[in-house]
Amino acid sequence: MYDFDLVIPTSVDEASTAMKADGAQALGGGQTLLPTMKQRLAAPETLVKLSGLSELVGVNAASGTLSIGGATTHGQVADEASAYPALAALAGNIGDPAVRNRGTIGGSIANNDPAACYPAGVLGSGATVVTNTREISADDYFVDLFETALEEGEIVTGVNFPIPDAANYQKFDQPASRFALVGVFVAKFGDTVRVAVTGASNGGVFRWSEAEAALNANFSADALEGLAVDAGDLISDLHGSAEYRAHLVGVLTRRAVQACS
Amino acid sequence: MPDGGIGAPTKRREDTRFLTGRGKYTDDFTPQNTSYCAFARSQVANGKINSVDMSAAAEMPGVLATFTGEDFVEVGGNPAGWAIVSRDGEPMKEPKRPVLAHGKVRHVGDAYAAVVAETLEQALDAVEAIEADIEELDAVIDMASAVAGSGSLVHDEIETNTCFDWGWIEDNRAATDEAIKAAPHVTTLELVNNRLVPNALEPRASIGEYDPGTGDYKLTTTSQNPHLSRLLIAAFVLGIPENKLTVLAPDVGGGFGSKIYHYSEEALVLAAAKKLGRPVKWTATRTESFLADAHGRDHVTKIELATEKDGTFIAFRTETMANVGAYLSNFATVTPTFLHGTLMAGNYTVPNVYVNVKAVFTNTAPVDAYRGAGRPEATYSLERVIDKCARELGMDPVEIRRKNFIKKDQYPYASAAGLEYDSGDYDALMDGLEKTADLAGFEARRAESAKNGKLRGLGINAYIEACGIAPSNLVGILGARVGLYDAATVRVNPTGNISVMVGAHSHGQGHETAFPQIVADMLGVDALSVDIVHGDTSKIPFGMGTYGSRSLAVCGSAVFRATEKIIVKATAIAAHMLEDKPENIEFNDGVFSIKGTNKNVGFGDVALKAYIPHDYPIEELEPGLEETAFYDPANFTYPSGAYASEVEVDPETGKVTICSMVALDDFGVVVNPMIVTGQVQGGLAQGIGQALLENSVYDKNGQLLSGSLMDYAMPRADDLPNLVVDHSHATRCTHNPIGSKGCGEAGAIGSPPTIVNAVVDALVRGGHDVDHIDMPVSPSRVWAAMNK
Numbered sequence A: 001m002y003d004f005d006l007v008i009p010t011s012v013d014e015a016s017t018a019m020k021a022d023g024a025q026a027l028g029g030g031q032t033l034l035p036t037m038k039q040r041l042a043a044p045e046t047l048v049k050l051s052g053l054s055e056l057v058g059v060n061a062a063s064g065t066l067s068i069g070g071a072t073t074h075g076q077v078a079d080e081a082s083a084y085p086a087l088a089a090l091a092g093n094i095g096d097p098a099v100r101n102r103g104t105i106g107g108s109i110a111n112n113d114p115a116a117c118y119p120a121g122v123l124g125s126g127a128t129v130v131t132n133t134r135e136i137s138a139d140d141y142f143v144d145l146f147e148t149a150l151e152e153g154e155i156v157t158g159v160n161f162p163i164p165d166a167a168n169y170q171k172f173d174q175p176a177s178r179f180a181l182v183g184v185f186v187a188k189f190g191d192t193v194r195v196a197v198t199g200a201s202n203g204g205v206f207r208w209s210e211a212e213a214a215l216n217a218n219f220s221a222d223a224l225e226g227l228a229v230d231a232g233d234l235i236s237d238l239h240g241s242a243e244y245r246a247h248l249v250g251v252l253t254r255r256a257v258q259a260c261s
Numbered sequence B: 001m002p003d004g005g006i007g008a009p010t011k012r013r014e015d016t017r018f019l020t021g022r023g024k025y026t027d028d029f030t031p032q033n034t035s036y037c038a039f040a041r042s043q044v045a046n047g048k049i050n051s052v053d054m055s056a057a058a059e060m061p062g063v064l065a066t067f068t069g070e071d072f073v074e075v076g077g078n079p080a081g082w083a084i085v086s087r088d089g090e091p092m093k094e095p096k097r098p099v100l101a102h103g104k105v106r107h108v109g110d111a112y113a114a115v116v117a118e119t120l121e122q123a124l125d126a127v128e129a130i131e132a133d134i135e136e137l138d139a140v141i142d143m144a145s146a147v148a149g150s151g152s153l154v155h156d157e158i159e160t161n162t163c164f165d166w167g168w169i170e171d172n173r174a175a176t177d178e179a180i181k182a183a184p185h186v187t188t189l190e191l192v193n194n195r196l197v198p199n200a201l202e203p204r205a206s207i208g209e210y211d212p213g214t215g216d217y218k219l220t221t222t223s224q225n226p227h228l229s230r231l232l233i234a235a236f237v238l239g240i241p242e243n244k245l246t247v248l249a250p251d252v253g254g255g256f257g258s259k260i261y262h263y264s265e266e267a268l269v270l271a272a273a274k275k276l277g278r279p280v281k282w283t284a285t286r287t288e289s290f291l292a293d294a295h296g297r298d299h300v301t302k303i304e305l306a307t308e309k310d311g312t313f314i315a316f317r318t319e320t321m322a323n324v325g326a327y328l329s330n331f332a333t334v335t336p337t338f339l340h341g342t343l344m345a346g347n348y349t350v351p352n353v354y355v356n357v358k359a360v361f362t363n364t365a366p367v368d369a370y371r372g373a374g375r376p377e378a379t380y381s382l383e384r385v386i387d388k389c390a391r392e393l394g395m396d397p398v399e400i401r402r403k404n405f406i407k408k409d410q411y412p413y414a415s416a417a418g419l420e421y422d423s424g425d426y427d428a429l430m431d432g433l434e435k436t437a438d439l440a441g442f443e444a445r446r447a448e449s450a451k452n453g454k455l456r457g458l459g460i461n462a463y464i465e466a467c468g469i470a471p472s473n474l475v476g477i478l479g480a481r482v483g484l485y486d487a488a489t490v491r492v493n494p495t496g497n498i499s500v501m502v503g504a505h506s507h508g509q510g511h512e513t514a515f516p517q518i519v520a521d522m523l524g525v526d527a528l529s530v531d532i533v534h535g536d537t538s539k540i541p542f543g544m545g546t547y548g549s550r551s552l553a554v555c556g557s558a559v560f561r562a563t564e565k566i567i568v569k570a571t572a573i574a575a576h577m578l579e580d581k582p583e584n585i586e587f588n589d590g591v592f593s594i595k596g597t598n599k600n601v602g603f604g605d606v607a608l609k610a611y612i613p614h615d616y617p618i619e620e621l622e623p624g625l626e627e628t629a630f631y632d633p634a635n636f637t638y639p640s641g642a643y644a645s646e647v648e649v650d651p652e653t654g655k656v657t658i659c660s661m662v663a664l665d666d667f668g669v670v671v672n673p674m675i676v677t678g679q680v681q682g683g684l685a686q687g688i689g690q691a692l693l694e695n696s697v698y699d700k701n702g703q704l705l706s707g708s709l710m711d712y713a714m715p716r717a718d719d720l721p722n723l724v725v726d727h728s729h730a731t732r733c734t735h736n737p738i739g740s741k742g743c744g745e746a747g748a749i750g751s752p753p754t755i756v757n758a759v760v761d762a763l764v765r766g767g768h769d770v771d772h773i774d775m776p777v778s779p780s781r782v783w784a785a786m787n788k
């Protein structure tokens, strides 16, 4: 690890100011960033510590929306997001207890790992990402592998999830990392269904629109009969071929729909 | 027998310090004035070193010394411990393995330079400042093309990538070929024994020290085998006299084979300590462990089994390519040969066995012994091809094995692969397995799984291994460059408590608990009054270390023999104290008495007399009570077992869940059944890891794709079923004084074929035309096999 300065702000304003400095980077739970720094693969000059900043921590449900502070840990979401059980379950199945006790939702979606779980939950729910400067809809937020709509220095201060009528997340573990080899999040809002897929694509999390259309017409596993994602854009690696991932997307989507009903 | 003697399931005394964070591992030692070492490691698999310019690095803050391959051209290389002769009579190829790469780098992670600095961060900064011009060459990765010799060479000077081409037993080759040609049925199976990264919890670490006042060197290191490191450093690498070099292996956090060997980093910290007159410390990162520890397995094999129509075995013929990586690690050549080929008759009365092994250099990390070392490879090939054969012949897998088992009245049994098995009872193990694993109830459980949409399969197999390594005169004939005895000193202190200096090193095996049980049993003293000393070449007579499930059978036997000598001398002292002749004295439960009388003296009084010899027959007896024994075994020991596992396969995803794992082993006499159960459980976890999860994968350029725990899947608690372990079906080892055979590797040897047999069984019962899936049987591979 290279030397760096650590800033511990007491408010989001202070954090925003600190983030303007050259070479400044947000530090959430450090579960991704610190191992990278220890391997000398990242060399931020200044870390701005967001975890523990009370403005950024909390889980609140009101009038059909679940709001989660940007520095809220996965563990806290798992414990407190009972208004949105599918999301609580997703958070409760990230990593291991040590990771869940440190890792944060802001860190997860800022990083936008193609195999991470939260991106599927955020996109699948049609949530709104709130930052220190604006609000970004999930559909505009996830841009590409490890790439988001966040600008330099922008901080995820929270995520607002509309609470669906029914939802389910199916995660198939990559055997080593236990991130999602493929993960599928299905959420049903009245007659509208959203299906978000993580772990599978070279472009990061995506919505499976054919499945959404079929499920809008008929919300049952049978409606997915014959549908398949195109393996052409999917990841092939030592844990599974693109064809295998395409197959898993179908299996997990069916299972998620079944679990919703 | 006193409490805590042989057979007592005593809790492990060492766990008090391990579980309370009081273990002291190499990295926990920081002698005064310690400096820190970091290595520059190759990013390419094969490269020509045009230049390594250390001048900028040397100028970096805190840098004390820099080294390149150039600095070690004059000293020796790290040698191979076993010479193999090829079928054509040629000796194996032995390219030099230098302390730091010189001329060429040969695998990703090959160290070509080192920096020592005041702090670790400074050393790392300086490594980044090294200006190395390394020209990338085509890498040799795939063994078949390496052998074909069309592409690059790993070592230009030997003009081939084949280290040796070995036949066992060469004289049986023709007969085996004939038998297979004439046989009514031949089953052929091609398989891969997947390459594994040992991943001990504690990464390797070494501290070199040099005392300019005395000229003494000290190496504190993560070793399973401190005397071997001392010997190799002294005799081959640096030429430091053994009397000037102490090697310490304090608590070691797992080895599994990877810490048997001497590694270059050990030589480097010693050379640097000498140069600087300061302690020099190096601790591997996990990344360095992945890139530069010796890996395990990596065989590509074709095996044929010829049988009569009724399933009677006629011949096994095996052709294997074994990867040795870029350099020969110390036991890389014996592992795929004598630890593998000699086991290729398994538990069976097969008359013809022939094994051909080609060892292949590739631009990958060195490959060497890893828990089981050759025997898992043998067992996997045999027990997979037998299962396939049974299916082809329409026979039950238990029945075909029983039909060919060596029967218990046939011992000693000379196997067709050249070993003499001293004892065993494979039918008894199989009887036990049928009961314990409730094989009869499988159909009902399968039907239950089917209701839940799961395909259930049952896998069974038998195994035999050779442990207690090894009779020196035999291995000498076979090419070993070392003896494989072990040694112990039993020192009875004046107040009657006992220190036992043992050559075996304990790094998870529980020697600190088990070895005292032997002494306590023999002397009739409390086991807690006996302590062992291990891992320090300055205190221990000698030792050949811990591997090959040898510690109890070989070093334990040395402890036994030394304790016998103690009893002889103590009897003579007691006779003097009781004013009678030694032959009239008997020793029971810690008390010496004149036969047929109640005149007696306790062991403690005898010990005191030995050290306070005021009234002592000084012409006949030396004072003191301390004895040393070297024990060289007469034969290998032959643990065996019968294993069963049931699995469920999710037909939609290919995911395998292990429902049950039952391991019945014959370890001979068990000194501490609780420790033995733990050893088997650990072995099973590693076997399950190999079967389902672990795989070390290089791409065609020699980059390690599974180079971190993010991509290399280690088994975790929830990957394991409840493990049923039973070692009650024991037959005594006939040639060592304890009667023990060894248990450290069994679980990792017996379990991989059990699981793959079960997965194939599940798929076949589920209507899929599958006869083999290579390990790890990951979800994607199982799905691909179901959908080919």
Ligand SMILES: Cc1cc2nc3c(=O)[nH]c(=O)nc-3n(C[C@H](O)[C@H](O)[C@H](O)COP(=O)(O)OP(=O)(O)OC[C@H]3O[C@@H](n4cnc5c(N)ncnc54)[C@H](O)[C@@H]3O)c2cc1C
Pocket: A025, A026, A027, A028, A029, A030, A031, A032, A033, A034, A050, A070, A071, A093, A094, A095, A096, A099, A102, A103, A104, A105, A106, A107, A108, A110, A111, A113, A115, A116, A117, A118, A154, A155, A156, A157, A177, A178, A179, A180
């Ligand atoms: C062993 C292990 C297992 C894991 N398993 C899973 C899994 O199964 N599923 C899964 O989804 N994830 C998994 N993770 C990742 C985990 O969820 C991380 O916590 C997460 O990816 C990063 O969150 P963090 O708070 O630790 O962020 P950090 O590591 O602190 O930061 C990550 C990145 O986000 C930036 N950042 C952090 N917070 C903010 C913010 N509020 N606003 C803007 N930028 C910010 C940082 O600058 C950095 O670039 C695992 C991690 C580990 C170590």
